Amino acid sequence: MFTGIVEELGEVTAVEKLDDASRFRLRGPLVTEGAKHGDSIAVNGVCLTVVEFGDGEFTADVMAETLKRSSLGALDVGSRVNLERPMAVGDRLGGHIVQGHVDGTGSILDRTPSEHWEIVKIALPAPLSRYVVEKGSITVDGVSLTVVEAADDWFTISLIPTTLALTTLGIKEPGDPVNLEVDVIAKYVERLLGPNAQENVK
Numbered sequence: 761m762f763t764g765i766v767e768e769l770g771e772v773t774a775v776e777k778l779d780d781a782s783r784f785r786l787r788g789p790l791v792t793e794g795a796k797h798g799d800s801i802a803v804n805g806v807c808l809t810v811v812e813f814g815d816g817e818f819t820a821d822v823m824a825e826t827l828k829r830s831s832l833g834a835l836d837v838g839s840r841v842n843l844e845r846p847m848a849v850g851d852r853l854g855g856h857i858v859q860g861h862v863d864g865t866g867s868i869l870d871r872t873p874s875e876h877w878e879i880v881k882i883a884l885p886a887p888l889s890r891y892v893v894e895k896g897s898i899t900v901d902g903v904s905l906t907v908v909e910a911a912d913d914w915f916t917i918s919l920i921p922t923t924l925a926l927t928t929l930g931i932k933e934p935g936d937p938v939n940l941e942v943d944v945i946a947k948y949v950e951r952l953l954g955p956n957a958q959e960n961v962k
Contacts, residue, residue, distance in 0.1 A: 762802050763847050764855035764897075764904020766927045767791055770803075770843040772835050773817060780824040784808075784835065788843045789816035800860070802844040804928065805902030805939045806830050807860025830862040831901075831937035842902040842927050855904025856897040862939045864888050866900075868932050869914060878919045879908065880929065882938060886913065890950070891942035899941040903927050 770788035784803070791801050792813050799810045801818065808820035827833040835841065847853070870881040882900065884892060892898055892910045899905070900917065908916040924930035932938065 761847055762807070762844050762855075762858040762860050762902070763851075763853055764805075764844070764858040764899045764902060766842040766844050766903055768843045769926055769928065770841045772837055772839045772841060775835065775837055782822045782827060782833065783811075783819060784822060784832070785817055785819045786841060786843070787817045791843045791845050792816055792818050800846050802842075802846075802858075802860045802902050804830070804832065804835075804841050805858070805860060805899050805941055806832055806862055826862075829864065830939045831865050832939075834937060840928050840931065844902055856899075857944060858899050858902075858904060858941060859944055860902075861941065863891075863942050864940050865937050866940050868934050868936050868938065870934060876921070878924060879916055880919060880932075881914055881916050882940075884911070884914050885940075888940060888942055889913065891946045896946075897943050899939075901928055901932075901938045903929060 768788050768790040770786050772784055773787050774785035776783040795810055795813045795818060797810060800807050801810060810818045811821055812819040822832055864885045866883045869883050872879040889912050892907055892915050894907055894910050896907050898907055905917045908918050919929055
């Protein structure tokens with residue numbers, strides 16, 4: 761479980777392409793402090809398992825399903841990534857409930873800078889549209905954000921200077937892919953109140 765509050769801007773240091781998977785080595789001195797084999801670390805919002813670690817770096821295996829559903833397959837050596845360790849029981853929930861299970865990918869459509877913040881417009885896959893609402897929560901590349909506007913095929917977010925400086929959202933350009941995770945509570949509510957609602961509560 762994560763909160764979408766990015767702890768560190770990391771970097772991909774090695775990529776090994778396998779037949780139906782990839783192995784990434786990533787630099788993140790902060791998130792690897794006290795790391796153990798089998799720990800989880802969110803990389804651009806994708807929950808990955810630590811396989812090896814040392815010298816401020818860790819290795820994670822990414823299976824075909826994850827590569828298919830996320831933008832991790834586009835990463836290369838030198839790519840910057842958002843890193844977050846799982847929340848600890850008893851910690852403040854600074855963002856919102858994030859599972860690290862990507863629901864789909866979008867792409868940056870437009871950026872509109874202003875003096876103190878920047879509005880970013882992101883393409884929204886049709887199957888996710890019903891879960892995205894104005895003033896609701898969404899995770900973009902692992903960053904917990906509030907939706908400013910929501911349309912059928914796009915939404916906007918407003919980024920403060922801290923987010924622009926400390927996450928990959930400050931360097932993404934129009935056309936770049938982003939990982940999207942919608943609010944899991946909305947998905948559970950839909951399931952419970954759907955056509956089989958009475959059957960689900962028996």
